[in-house]
Amino acid sequence: MHTPCTYPLRLGRIGYLNVLPIYHPLETGIIPHEFDIVAGPPAVLNNMMARGDLHVSATSSIEYGRHADDYLLVPDMAIGSRGPVMSVLLLSRRPVEELAGQTVLVSAETHTSAALLRLLFREYYRFPVSYVTGCATTQIAGPEAPEAFLAIGDEALRLRNHPDYPHVLDLGEAWRQWTGLPFIFGVWVVSRAAAAACRFSENPADLLRRARDWGEAHMDTILDLTLQGCPLTREELRVYYDGLVYHLGDEEQEGLRLFYSRLAASGDLARAPALAFFGA
Template sequence: MQPATPLRMGRIGYLNVLPIYHPLEAGIIPHDYELVAGPPAVLNDMMSRGELQVSSCSCFEYGRRPERYYLVDDLSIGSHGSVMSVLLLSRVPLRQLDGQTILISGETHTSVALLKLLMRNRYGLDVSYTTGSVTSALRRGMPPVAFLAIGDEALRLRNHPDYPYRVDMADAWMEWTGLPFIFGLWVISRAAADAGILPDDPGALLRAGRDWGLAHMDTILDLTGYGCPLSREELTFYYLHGLTYSLNSREQDGLRLFYEKLADAGMIPACPPLCFYSAR
């Protein structure tokens, strides 16, 4: 059955997914989807309301509402170490944050949940959180003692001279657990899949985009370089070493452990099974 309205696919509006979406946006790989860009938290809400059929999604969203989604096989945004674009930046050494308030972005659910786990369970710090725009706070002359920055904002602010103390969230997780950390997944609406409105396997389309992007890294670097705070060498490291775009057994182990810790902390109802989409 073909849908009465165009199928809609969510696209995180950050540089880290450019290798996946550029070939779809440029028409290099044809598809039947309207691409909708937005920050992770907005796409999470759109998926939960049924406004998107497929989307990049925070792994926190899947963890709290797994009954609504199928996972796309072998596709994620994660890191096996320093990710560079999810950072806690602080004016004072980490231990001096005890009793302080950290400014967190409203654009992310997963990174905030990871920060809270690390602060409490890894570092044993009692901190408070307030949500707001990091860039706006800095421009208004009301700088927080520490803030969590993600995506392009983190890349831009990572060497801020007033914040010399930095914790890379993925690196901290790896040191804590010995496993990769997965920030984002791709999910398919169970309602859309069960209604039979998906013309083909969305996962195959997205993996084809990823494979094209990684095989044509010079093109991706040329596109990313405009206005980007990273040098070409830094961008190359970011795409090829800072990030992982797979969801193999080791990445799945890291994801399951994160869900177990979230469930133990009462942040999600239970550790969800990883249910992958299978094309009909």
């Protein structure tokens, strides 16, 4: 019998608009809880989970793929798309078919999207490109602006109509065209160590699903909040949120397994992990 956790429980929050429907009811007390919420970009949350600084977190899909032995998936919780995702974009000066031999700038904030981009170029478009890591917002304004760059999250929403980069590849749509399946960019995970050490005072899976369900039922409120300081119109935001997937159903799991199996086949993952769920 596990004893109750005596330390403060910490819940990781990706610092992007796309998770607002889930975290708004938690951060405002609409849905009470006992977690301390810690916000940051995906790569930072990945590192915090790996160190044990977080107990439950949104994390990039590839982080679970690399460290499935350390985590349990929160059932039916994900962030993904069934087509265009609008916030994971390759922006280019030239058509994607003409990027062979060019260098692509990749945001340091992303792991999953970078892996997907490499997979698409290697196995879908089938031509070589080189990659460098850096900040797109800074470098596109400098003297050595890249020929193409991968932008994610709020940066992608802000830069998607940049006049110097008229060619836009939506990675969520490219995956759907290639496989016919949804793409899961992020999942929620529970630390296996924390789950084994003690009993959570409240079920994090139930809490997150209740928050998600509240957000989906109150999208007008979410749209009002998102409009503050956002470069998109209300209708563009509605289309954006409508295109997102917040569930991890059978088809989403199939897409996630396929992503892992292709990364394992190419050597980018040591193996394709099984999907192990918290509470199962």
